[in-house]
Each structure stands twice: as C-alpha cells, then as structure tokens.
Amino acid sequence: MSIEFRAVSYTYPGTRIGVSDIDLAIADGELLAIIGASGSGKSTLLKLLAGFLVPDSGRILVDGKDVTGLKPEDRQLGIVFQNYALFPHMSAAQNVAYPLKMRGIGRPQRLEQARAALVRVGLGDFTERRPATLSGGQQQRVALARSLVFSPRALLLDEPLSALDAALRVGMRDEILKVQRQADIATLHVTHDQEEALSLGDRVAVIAGGRIAQVAPPRELYERPATRAVAAFVGEANLWQGRIAAPGRVALANLDLAADTEGFAPGDVVTVMVRPERIGPAPASGINVFTGAVATDRYLGPTRRVDFAVDGVNVRLHTHVREAFSAISIPPDAIRLLPAD
Ligand SMILES: Nc1ncnc2c1ncn2[C@@H]1O[C@H](COP(=O)(O)OP(=O)(O)OP(=O)(O)O)[C@@H](O)[C@H]1O
Incomplete structure (x- = not known):
C-alpha cells in the first residue's frame, strides 16, 4: 500500500507559513525518512497525511485512493508519536488492544491480537505491565505494536526515538526497521536526526522552508547532494x-x-x-x-x-x-x- 502527495500546499491560517507544492510518492513497503531543520514543515506534512490538517490545494492518496477529505479515524493509518501517548492506567496489552476496541472487536479477540502484537515487538513477557513500569524503549515498542495491531494501510512515525537516550536510540532503529519490514507497508518517518534518516530510510527527503529540496537514496543524498543547502544540512x-x-x-x-x-x-x-x-x-x-x-x-x-x-x-x-x-x-x-x- 502506497502513499502519495500530489501538489499539496497548506498555509497556517493568518500566516504565510506552511508547505508548498509537495510531490512525494512512497511505495508499498518503502520507508521514506523526512529530515529538515526545526520549523521546516516535517510535522505539517505528517499532520496533512494523518488528516489533522486539510490541504488548501492538492491531493493525498493512500493505496491509490484519495483520502484528502477523509477524517483521521477513517484513514486507517498507524501513527507513533514522539511521546508515545500511551494510556497510563492501562496495561501494555490493553493499550495495544485499544484501536481494536474502537473498531468494535470483542474483548477476548482483541486481547489475543494485542498479545500477539506485543510478542512481535519482543514484549511477550510484559503484556500486563503498566507503561510507568516499562523503560522508554519498551514503551516505544508498545506504541509501535499499538500502531500496527489493526493492520493499518500505512505507518507514520513522528520522531519516534527522540525521547530515548543515544545508545537505546541506535538499538531501536533496528527494531523499527524489523517491524516495518514485517508489516511491509509504506512508512513515513519524520526525524531531525540525519544519521537515523540515512540508516533507516530506503530513501530520504530533505525539506527546507516548506518545500522538498531533494529526495534520494541515502548514499546518493550524501554523496551527490543536489544543492549547497542539502550538502550543508546532511553531514x-x-x-x-x-x-x-x-x-x-x-x-x-x-x-x-x-x-x-x-x-x-x-x-x-x-x-x-x-x-x-x-x-x-x-x-x-x-x-x-x-x-x-x-x-x-x-x-x-x-x-x-x-x-x-x-x-x-x-x-x-x-x-x-x-x-x-x-x-x-x-x-x-x-x-x-x-x-x-
Ligand atoms: N498551528 C500553527 N499555526 C501557525 N504556524 C504554525 C502552526 N504549527 C506550526 N506552525 C509553523 O509552521 C512551520 C512548520 O512547522 P512544523 O511543525 O511542520 O515544523 P517541523 O519541521 O516539524 O519542526 P520541528 O523539527 O521543530 O518539530 C513552523 O514555522 C511553525 O512555526
């Protein structure tokens, strides 16, 4: 299942700031990392895809279908935020089961699926733990399991590793890639960490001033940057x-x-x-x-x-x-x- 931005523009009301003329296609199973300086428009792109913002012009397609006018909950996207946003009073399994509950799936079935999802992210022994009793990396894996449990049509990762310490962050990259490869779905990964983008992305998009400056496989981006700005920003x-x-x-x-x-x-x-x-x-x-x-x-x-x-x-x-x-x-x-x- 693919993701496509076609000539998407959005300006925050009352400002001249936003994103302009975004053309991006993320293939089925591909992980596209987006990097850019603070305020360049990374989160704005993600919010447009998730449906929290509606473009002023252009269209967004998921799996070939136009989702531009759909509400966030009707887009069937798995999202992992920077701060995990886990429910503190629920166990890991209940957290992961939550999206299934929202979709009207019965209790025994949803808990079984949630436990299976936790096993897939290596947390089979932690299903009954509350988030506060889990490490940062474990909480992040619960969030990942929750985003994937309902077989979403695409995955959105918004700085998913930025709250973790440096060593764990590097280890979690492999976890994310493994789970993303297993799920085999188009993934948009927003980060401000260049090394993370280069090591995880099948391709990397650099965004500057609300526009895409270059999209290329990591090696090409690093060795053959298209502009001085990209060369200065990446490495x-x-x-x-x-x-x-x-x-x-x-x-x-x-x-x-x-x-x-x-x-x-x-x-x-x-x-x-x-x-x-x-x-x-x-x-x-x-x-x-x-x-x-x-x-x-x-x-x-x-x-x-x-x-x-x-x-x-x-x-x-x-x-x-x-x-x-x-x-x-x-x-x-x-x-x-x-x-x-
Ligand atoms: N609700 C809003 N109203 C007005 N301007 C906004 C709003 N949200 C974001 N912006 C502005 O839009 C621009 C892009 O913001 P965005 O959050 O997409 O940047 P970002 O690349 O994700 O930055 P960071 O790495 O700091 O999270 C910024 O200049 C920001 O100040």
Whole structure:
C-alpha cells in the first residue's frame, strides 16, 4: 500500500507559513525518512497525511485512493508519536488492544491480537505491565505494536526515538526497521536526526522552508547532494566558491584543482563540495596535493578533525592518521561541483 502527495500546499491560517507544492510518492513497503531543520514543515506534512490538517490545494492518496477529505479515524493509518501517548492506567496489552476496541472487536479477540502484537515487538513477557513500569524503549515498542495491531494501510512515525537516550536510540532503529519490514507497508518517518534518516530510510527527503529540496537514496543524498543547502544540512561538508578554469580544472582562490567539470563551462561560478573524510594527509606531491599548515586539531576518539590552511583556503578534514603532516590530498573523484546559489 502506497502513499502519495500530489501538489499539496497548506498555509497556517493568518500566516504565510506552511508547505508548498509537495510531490512525494512512497511505495508499498518503502520507508521514506523526512529530515529538515526545526520549523521546516516535517510535522505539517505528517499532520496533512494523518488528516489533522486539510490541504488548501492538492491531493493525498493512500493505496491509490484519495483520502484528502477523509477524517483521521477513517484513514486507517498507524501513527507513533514522539511521546508515545500511551494510556497510563492501562496495561501494555490493553493499550495495544485499544484501536481494536474502537473498531468494535470483542474483548477476548482483541486481547489475543494485542498479545500477539506485543510478542512481535519482543514484549511477550510484559503484556500486563503498566507503561510507568516499562523503560522508554519498551514503551516505544508498545506504541509501535499499538500502531500496527489493526493492520493499518500505512505507518507514520513522528520522531519516534527522540525521547530515548543515544545508545537505546541506535538499538531501536533496528527494531523499527524489523517491524516495518514485517508489516511491509509504506512508512513515513519524520526525524531531525540525519544519521537515523540515512540508516533507516530506503530513501530520504530533505525539506527546507516548506518545500522538498531533494529526495534520494541515502548514499546518493550524501554523496551527490543536489544543492549547497542539502550538502550543508546532511553531514559535514567543505563548501567553497570556485570557478571553472578549463575543462577538468576548477580555480579556488589561488588553488587549481583537477575535478570532473562535466555539465559546466569555463567561466561558470560553482560551489565546490568535498566531504571531510575524503581528504587526507598526503606525500608532498601528486594530483590535488597541497602543502599548508594545521590551524586547529581536535581529537574526536575514532578520528581527528583538522582545519588545514592552504594558501588562504580553510580545508576541513577527518583523518585516522595520528602523526603530524604538512600536505593533504583532495582526490578528484571526491570533488562534487554544484551550481552556485
Ligand atoms: N498551528 C500553527 N499555526 C501557525 N504556524 C504554525 C502552526 N504549527 C506550526 N506552525 C509553523 O509552521 C512551520 C512548520 O512547522 P512544523 O511543525 O511542520 O515544523 P517541523 O519541521 O516539524 O519542526 P520541528 O523539527 O521543530 O518539530 C513552523 O514555522 C511553525 O512555526
């Protein structure tokens, strides 16, 4: 079952803020992660899909059917919120059974289905526990079981891991993916954690200022960002302004870099993007090897983050090398040219 936004726009009444011209399709069984800065419109998109907001224009389809005018309860979507929203006075099984109760399913049958759903998320021994006696991760799994127990047509995850501590968050990613794969339904996962989006998403959508900036598989998004804004938002990046000097050559201040310049003409002004982990200490000469001096050097445990000054250009690099160095190399295939803003 799929999800589709077709030219969806929404503005909050009395403001000019919202989302514009959203075209997004999430295939059956696919997990699409949405990332964006605070206030970029992630939750607004989710509320439009859930039916808590109605678009000013455009249509939303679930499983090919237009749900734009349907009430939230008629959309048959499983939703997991950041704060879980579990009922404190009910056991885990009663919480999970609640959506079935709303759908008029008899008590013995709904409790049996709820227990089975809890077994699927690894909580078979916790069915009678109240939420307050469960850990954050366990509560999140109860919420996940509750969102899936009525076989929803799609799954919406709104920052489901943000209330958990860092180590648990990483472990729960695998849990979410396992359960999502088992349920095999289109899933929209909103997060502000880039690593979570890259590790969980079949594809990742970046939203900025209420518009989709790019949608791509994680590797493509990281290695081939479409714009400077996406490159800056997803991971760390060196972003320099340069000019195409000749086919295969880019001028960057006083530096002359070998790079793939396809798609650009001599004289074009470009943004030159290089990820810091693609740059490393080098022998004194070679292609795109530059001598200079270390300006700052930070120890990060597994790596060092170094700012290296080359002829007035600051080059940020991440390296495992522990020794001192006085030259770096920027491999031509690590250089990505983007249109200048
Ligand atoms: N009810 C509302 N009335 C007016 N403006 C709103 C309302 N709700 C949200 N906004 C504004 O709409 C924009 C998008 O908000 P949204 O909640 O979608 O952002 P978000 O990307 O989910 O942010 P965060 O990561 O902080 O949760 C923000 O500028 C926000 O202030």
